[in-house]
Amino acid sequence: MLLAVASAAGCSSPGSTAGEDAPDQETPAVAGGTGEAPDCGTEPVTLDAYFETGFPLPSVLAEEFSTQYPNVTFDIREDQFAVLTQNAPRVLADDPPDLMRLPQVSNLAEDGLLKNLDPYAEAFGWDEWPASQLEQLRVDEEGRRGDGPLYAMGLNYSLTGVFYNKQLAEQIGMTEPPSTLAELDAALQAAKDAGLTPMAQFNGGATGGLAFPLQALMASYGDPAEINDWIFQSEGATIQTPENVEAAEHLQRWVDAGYFADDVNSLDYAMMMSRFIGGESVFIFNGDWESGNLDEQMPGNVGFFLMPPLEEGGTFGAMSAPLTFGIAEGAENADCAAFFLDWVATDEAARTIGVEVGGSHPMGPADAFMPEVDPDTVTAQTLEAGAALGEQDGAMDFIANATGSIYAKGWTPNLQKLVAGEQDPEGLLAAVQAEYETEAGN
Amino acid sequence: MTQIDVGSAAGGVGQAGVEAGTQSRRRALRARRLRRGGVAYALIVPAALAYALFVLRPLGLTLQFSFYEWDGITPSTWVGLANYGALLTDPTLFGPILNAFELIVFFSFIPVALGLLTANLIRGIATSRLAVVARTVLFLPQVIPLVAAGIMWSWQLSTNGVVNQILRLVGLDAVTRAWLGDFDTALGAVGVIGAWVLLGLCMLLLLAGMTKIDPALYEAARIDGAGPVREFFAITLPSLRQEVAVCLTVTIIAALASFDIVYISTQGGPGNSTLVPGLEIYYLAFFEREVGMASALAVALMVLVLAVVLPLQWLNRESDR
Incomplete structure (x- = not known):
């Protein structure tokens, strides 16, 4: 019976048509190959765009772009990031958008679903920007990131660190951000002693948010470049280094000391935000995508610092990733979409929107125009921190982006176990490495 | 089952003419039954099609996919029972x-x-x-x-x-x-x-x-x-x-x-x-x-x-x- 059903379903092997249609991605043509930078022309163009729900930045940029270039209109579709992640390959293959918010790019690039942006990078001069900005968006033939052709661009690049409630910090005698890890430990202890919740970090459901402090600790103990190598799946990379074990042990000490809320294993991201905004958490590990929101919700009351180094003046790092957008290999208006991406990084109005709406640092050359920001805002502090990180060359991608499900199957369950005392620091790293090898081996 | 019920209910009353012979009467009956059966089958067709399309086909495809290594997009590789x-x-x-x-x-x-x-x-x-x-x-x-x-x-x-x-x-x-x-x-x-x-x-x-x-x-x-x-x-x-x-x-x-x-x-x-x-x-x-x-x-x-x-x-x- 089942065999009959199987034959009824048709016998061609799955995916065979997609293979035949896969376009040749060796020689992308740019604006007739004259070396002139492409643009949107003067004829009416409709850019088919696929954005992420809940983040207004791309839509606001699109609106401004249409004002400056009236012949261009946007046909925008939005979905939640989880939906985008699951559907990205299908959408890129079946209904190629001109502009799309992308999850991790390596598989998509490997499958030939994304346009190689190198010719555009050359035409627009993106290759003269600080290389670290675009590193995460380069994918080589083996699907490893960090090197090779450029397959996506950022609208800006985000930065993570520690946000703190200034009023509560004053209450525990913390008048300025800690400059060493030991000082941070002391501040956490002071918060605990004062009867406050030091950190209501999210770590529930499928979202192991303790990966934020863990990776920050890893960068204070070790070298951010090595962590990047692991994320980019470099040959022989392992997460089980002595430094990372020390970092995980440090995290374990925070758990044991009760610096995290009792119920972190049931907190999701939204709950963390509402507790922090409600003054129920002194610190949280989070990213500057919340800067604008926090300036609005708790004006003047939020501070930000990067995870401090082990010793004063020592090295440190932070997760920093571009807000990734790409062009489908089969996109109809690729030139115009690329022109838009360049405009986002270079136009003054666009960069102002990037900072004010997005809260993060725009892409582009180091000396490019920056809008004025009120120095009392947390946005100003995150932008400043971004500059300091750039000098350090301490930017890392997120350890949850190493493989498709390393977050869901590796980090999240094991970090939750660490909190519950069912996993030790070395076991945590070993379990994640094992999951990494099964997946990267494919 | 349905067609038998329909057939016997209608066939039982039958206007089988007195003048007709047993053989032709039997043949007529059989034809009628077949016709009624046809109607019944026709009535089932939409449901059966939906069932085949939305239950049997996905089931068959799932079974077929399970013999391949496939990422959902690029060409697949036959791996037999390896999965x-x-x-x-x-x-x-x-x-x-x-x-x-x-x-x-x-x-x-x-x-x-x-x-x-x-x-x-x-x-x-x-x-x-x-x-x-x-x-x-x-x-x-x-x-x-x-x-x-x-x-x-x-x-x-x-x-x-x-x-x-x-x-x-x-x-x-x-x-x-x-x-x-x-x-x-x-x-x-x-x-x-x-x-x-x-x-x-x-x-x-x-x-x-x-x-x-x-x-x-x-x-x-x-x-x-x-x-x-x-x-x-x-x-x-x-x-x-x-x-x-x-x-x-x-x-x-x-x-x-x-x-x-x-x-x-x-x-x-x-x-x-x-x-x-x-x-x-x-x-x-x-x-x-x-x-x-x-x-x-x-x-x-x-x-x-x-x-x-x-x-x-x-x-x-x-x-x-």
Whole structure:
């Protein structure tokens, strides 16, 4: 019976048509190959765009772009990031958008679903920007990131660190951000002693948010470049280094000391935000995508610092990733979409929107125009921190982006176990490495 | 079956002429039957097409995919039974399957036991308005979409949710916890949500079964001096054997193939303590992009469900004889 059903379903092997249609991605043509930078022309163009729900930045940029270039209109579709992640390959293959918010790019690039942006990078001069900005968006033939052709661009690049409630910090005698890890430990202890919740970090459901402090600790103990190598799946990379074990042990000490809320294993991201905004958490590990929101919700009351180094003046790092957008290999208006991406990084109005709406640092050359920001805002502090990180060359991608499900199957369950005392620091790293090898081996 | 009923009902009256011979009459009858049969088949066609398109075809495709290594987009590779081999040797799959069996207690045994109890109580007060209210209230969870139910319950079970508020009110502060975020209680908490949803269905099915029990049996039992408990075990329960079997079948399938409640309330966490095969299939297909492996697990899950449910059906039929 089942065999009959199987034959009824048709016998061609799955995916065979997609293979035949896969376009040749060796020689992308740019604006007739004259070396002139492409643009949107003067004829009416409709850019088919696929954005992420809940983040207004791309839509606001699109609106401004249409004002400056009236012949261009946007046909925008939005979905939640989880939906985008699951559907990205299908959408890129079946209904190629001109502009799309992308999850991790390596598989998509490997499958030939994304346009190689190198010719555009050359035409627009993106290759003269600080290389670290675009590193995460380069994918080589083996699907490893960090090197090779450029397959996506950022609208800006985000930065993570520690946000703190200034009023509560004053209450525990913390008048300025800690400059060493030991000082941070002391501040956490002071918060605990004062009867406050030091950190209501999210770590529930499928979202192991303790990966934020863990990776920050890893960068204070070790070298951010090595962590990047692991994320980019470099040959022989392992997460089980002595430094990372020390970092995980440090995290374990925070758990044991009760610096995290009792119920972190049931907190999701939204709950963390509402507790922090409600003054129920002194610190949280989070990213500057919340800067604008926090300036609005708790004006003047939020501070930000990067995870401090082990010793004063020592090295440190932070997760920093571009807000990734790409062009489908089969996109109809690729030139115009690329022109838009360049405009986002270079136009003054666009960069102002990037900072004010997005809260993060725009892409582009180091000396490019920056809008004025009120120095009392947390946005100003995150932008400043971004500059300091750039000098350090301490930017890392997120350890949850190493493989498709390393977050869901590796980090999240094991970090939750660490909190519950069912996993030790070395076991945590070993379990994640094992999951990494099964997946990267494919 | 349908066409025979239709055929005999219409054919029996027949205007078979007196003048016609037996042979031609028989031939005419047969032709008519065939015609009626044709109509009946034609009536089935839309449903059959939908069934083939939306049930058989996906089933067949799943089976086919399970023999390939495929990421869902690029050309696939035929790997034969390798995916199934990997299933059998992967120790990380035992956890989810064990969890699914544990969920049977909550999704199946508790709703059926409570369903029997409530249905019996409601039958006792059948004429009062309270019975209608009780029936409606208990069946309501069936009407609420599972996603909404999952979200509602995850609030109720959170640190400051209703459940903990009530516990604090009665002085049980020590027991309060984030029920869905605690390794010891997460699976049970998910099970409670399932029990809450499925209780209404079981109760309604059992109540319907009770109405067909001959009241004379109860009268006879009462004359013999049987109390309510004796009545329940001697008359109600044996008469409801078939309904109980149906309830068990439906709820066991719900437990083994569970996905939505778990996905909404815990996503398998904390630390895989509520991971079930349904969720594992989803992660394999949409996060790891191993469509072949996910399909193989889906087929295996189907076989597992059948292996548990078919003996139940068989037992039920045997005891009917």
